[in-house]
Amino acid sequence: MKGSTLAMNKNKVVLASFCILASAVIFSACKDKQSTGLEYARNMYDPIAYNPDQPNKNFKNGQTAQTPPAHTAPVGFDKYDYPNTKEGYEAAGAALVNPVPATEKNLISGKHYFTVFCAPCHGEKGDGQGHLVKIEKVSGIPSYHGDATSSRGGNMKDLSAGKIYHTIMYGLNNMGSHASQLSPEERWKVVMYVQQLQKIQ
Template identity: 85%
Template sequence: MLAMNRNKVVLASFCILASAVVFTACKDKRSTGLEYARNMYDPIAPNPDQPVSTTNELLKSFKGQTAQTPPAHTSPVGFEKYDYPNTKEGYEAAGAALVNPLEATEKNLEAGKHYFKVFCSPCHGEKGDGQGHLVKIEKISGIPSYHGDAASSRGGLMKDLTAGKIYHTIMYGLNNMGSHASQLTPDERWKVVMYVQQLQKIQ
């Protein structure tokens, strides 16, 4: 009997509590209810896509915007400047001036082979013969081989391309090939260049 009364008290208490929660939540339709750790919802930093609040004294001098133009002669953190434009002249200048800064080690060559296989071989083929699986499936034509007497669309033979010309092409892309600058870091690009130059030696 005592246990039964105790169960009734617990059940009644639960029903009263649940009813109070439901009625409290329904009181204001615009309310999101109780919030835990409010500072996780409100950003501390200004949102660069929103106009400046007039209440923020610090941002009043920013002329109505939070996203600012960087100061002159500065570069973003991790940005590596590339001085050769995406032109025929830039391509030739890069070919004449750029030299692979990486040491030709087995480790760098293996890394270059890996990146080449992932990013380049679908079109250029794993042997650099221009017979990648996308060429066979999609019947894409005009993918040059890195060895033999294949000619570059910019003049000369593919097997004679310098490190700078290969790097420039990876940086900007050429013809149907898009830029790989966003997929490969400068260091990774040079490793691919190193591997491509190994493929150029195949007879």
Template identity: 80%
Template sequence: MNKNNIVYAAFFVLAVSVSFTACRNKQSTGLEYARNMYDPIAYNPDQANKNFANGQTAQTPPPNTDPIGFVKYEYANTKEGYEAAGANLVNPLPLTKENLTSGKHYFTVFCAPCHGDAGDGKGHLVQIEKFTGVPAYHGDAASSRGGLMKDLSAGKIYHTIMYGLNNMGSHASQLSPEERWKVVMYVQQLQKIQ
């Protein structure tokens, strides 16, 4: 018998035996490679959990705890909270070129579409949508809460970014506290334009 025929015959017998053993148990999924890579080890939040007395995985945090990186903002979304923020809050960041550049970037992304690149209240959304009432940060533009926009304190600007005002929505979810303070710093530069 030829050596090639022996190899082909051995391969054929092996293939047939593997095929028969693979078809033997219909319930078997066969061998699995790296099972731990797609089976989660941790519990899902809505899954029952025998490790806790109430049987829930998602537990209520202990009282008086805050998430990591959370910065508590003590001023309410009221006229009184706005005035208190204006009187008490000061920008903790130093006035540096880097902070102003970063503040200008965030202003351009989040504020300029309505307030304009120069803070004149003539952003491209105002021109396209033709809605009015977007205040300028300089000149004699009045704030809807009283006073001139150019005289707004850092705390009042921060409070407005935090909660929004009139047509302006809150930007608290888009900007971190440090980023908000950088925007405030840049807006205060725009307030100085005559």
């Protein structure tokens, strides 16, 4: 009997201690509503580097974001020297050659990008009959083959790689620029696939 009473008293002490500890944790958590609570390994999520818009005492002008030095380009950046003009279009058409090797893998990749970005308007076969043309009644989408003519002159089936690339880069008429959606290499793969579609009779 005495042993069972002692065990009951021990259980009550443990339960009371747990309740007091739990209450202390709850009250300390609710004390400051702005507090994020206990922080563990703060250096794991505090950035060491400065934010671009943060003041920086390491530079004379006190800014973190600095203007890049003259005649430099970001890593992986390809400069495009042809302006968005008729003259730039013609110059690109005459000078640019597709640097991407004409392999089956690149052609399949070009077909994929064409299907995602171009086919909704130009159609899967490049016939200008994409689902936006059929459903939304978007007009003026040229076909890449047959006797369709470009709004800049000449037949669509005769467009050079440079002219197609320039159009993807800047867009034309209702077509917007795809420079932000496709990297230069991806654009050239699309050009490669479009030139396959130009051969369809």
